Amino acid sequence: MASLKELVKRKELFSYGHRACAGCGEVLAVRQVLLAAGENVACAMPTGCLEIVSTIYPHTAWQVPIFHSAFENAAATIAGMESAYRALKRRGKITKEIKFIAFGGDGGTYDIGFQALSGAIERRHRFLYVCTDNQAYMNTGIQRSSATPSFADTTTSPAGKKLPGKLQPRKDIVEIVIAHDVPYAAQTTVAFWNDLVTKVEKALSYDGPTFINILVPCPLGWVYPTDRTIEISRLAVETNFWPLYEYENGVYRLNYEPKERKPIEEWLKMQGRFRHLFLPENQKLIEEFQREVDERFARLKRRVAMSG
Ligand SMILES: Cc1ncc(C[n+]2csc(CCOP(=O)(O)OP(=O)(O)O)c2C)c(N)n1
Numbered sequence: 001m002a003s004l005k006e007l008v009k010r011k012e013l014f015s016y017g018h019r020a021c022a023g024c025g026e027v028l029a030v031r032q033v034l035l036a037a038g039e040n041v042a043c044a045m046p047t048g049c050l051e052i053v054s055t056i057y058p059h060t061a062w063q064v065p066i067f068h069s070a071f072e073n074a075a076a077t078i079a080g081m082e083s084a085y086r087a088l089k090r091r092g093k094i095t096k097e098i099k100f101i102a103f104g105g106d107g108g109t110y111d112i113g114f115q116a117l118s119g120a121i122e123r124r125h126r127f128l129y130v131c132t133d134n135q136a137y138m139n140t141g142i143q144r145s146s147a148t149p150s151f152a153d154t155t156t157s158p159a160g161k162k163l164p165g166k167l168q169p170r171k172d173i174v175e176i177v178i179a180h181d182v183p184y185a186a187q188t189t190v191a192f193w194n195d196l197v198t199k200v201e202k203a204l205s206y207d208g209p210t211f212i213n214i215l216v217p218c219p220l221g222w223v224y225p226t227d228r229t230i231e232i233s234r235l236a237v238e239t240n241f242w243p244l245y246e247y248e249n250g251v252y253r254l255n256y257e258p259k260e261r262k263p264i265e266e267w268l269k270m271q272g273r274f275r276h277l278f279l280p281e282n283q284k285l286i287e288e289f290q291r292e293v294d295e296r297f298a299r300l301k302r303r304v305a306m307s308g
Pocket of ligand 1: 072112
C-alpha cells in the first residue's frame with residue numbers, strides 16, 4: 001500500500017475549487033480514491049451531489065477524464081468506455097494502461113442505477129465501481145433511499161407523530177454485489193484513509209468488476225456540525241454500524257474489529273436525523289436499532305468464520 005508520505009507527494013486528481021458543502025464526506029472519498037488510483041484512470045459518474053458540485057461549467061475539479069451519465073446508467077457508461085478502450089487497444093490505437101472507475105451516490109447505486117450495475121458486473125467488464133454512500137438522495141433535498149438506515153428522518157420519511165422516520169432497514173448492497181460472484185468487494189469509510197487506499201489499490205489490480213462501498217457522512221442530511229465528519233465516520237466503525245470488511249475470491253475478511261464495541265447511541269446522538277429517537281417514548285427504537293446492528297455484525301462474523 002502507498003504510504004501517507006507517498007500519497008501526499010502525488011498530484012491531487014480531485015482538486016480544490018469544487019463547491020461541496022463544508023465537511024462533505026463524499027468529496028473526501030473521491031479525493032482519497034483518486035490519490036490511490038493515480039493518473040491513468042478514466043471515470044464516470046451519474047447525476048448527484050458529486051457531479052453538481054464538481055463540474056459547474058466552465059469549471060471542473062477533475063484532473064482526470066470524467067464522463068457524466070444519467071442517474072440510472074453510470075455502470076453502463078463505464079462498461080462502454082472500457083469496451084471501447086479494449087477494442088482500440090487491440091487495434092494498437094492505444095498503448096497506455098488505463099483503469100476505469102465509476103462513482104455513484106447511493107441513489108444512483110442501490111436504487112435507480114442498480115440494473116446497470118448488475119448488468120455491467122455480470123458482463124465482467126474491468127472496472128471499479130465506488131458507491132459514495134451518504135444514505136439518502138442529498139442533492140435533491142434529502143429524500144430517503146434504500147441505503148437510508150432505520151428511523152432516519154428524511155423529507156420523504158419524516159419523523160413526527162405518525163412516523164418514527166424511515167420504517168425499513170438499510171439494503172445490504174455489498175452482499176448483493178458479492179452474490180454476482182465478483183472477485184473483490186469491500187466496505188470502508190473516509191476516516192480510515194489507509195483502509196480505503198489499500199482497498200482501492202486491491203480492487204484496481206483485478207481483471208474484472210470490483211466494488212467498494214464508502215460511507216460518506218453528510219453534514220446537511222445527517223444534521224451535524226461540519227467539523228465532525230471524520231469523528232462520525234470513525235464512530236460508525238467503532239459501534240459496528242459500518243464494519244470495515246472485504247470479500248476477495250470467496251473469502252471474507254474483517255479488516256478491523258473494535259476491542260469493545262461502542263453503544264449505537266453514541267453514533268446516533270451526534271446526528272439531528274436521529275434526534276427523535278432520544279424522546280422517552282422512542283427508547284425501544286434505539287434498542288431495536290442496536291439489535292439490528294448486532295445481528296448484522298454477527299452475520300458478517302459467521303461469513304468470515306465460514307470462508308476463512
Ligand atoms: C431518472 C431520474 N430520476 C430522478 C432524477 C433527479 N435526481 C437527480 S440526483 C438525485 C438524487 C441523487 O442521490 P444520490 O445518488 O444518493 O447522490 P447524492 O446526491 O446523495 O450524493 C435525483 C433524485 C434524475 N436526475 N433522473
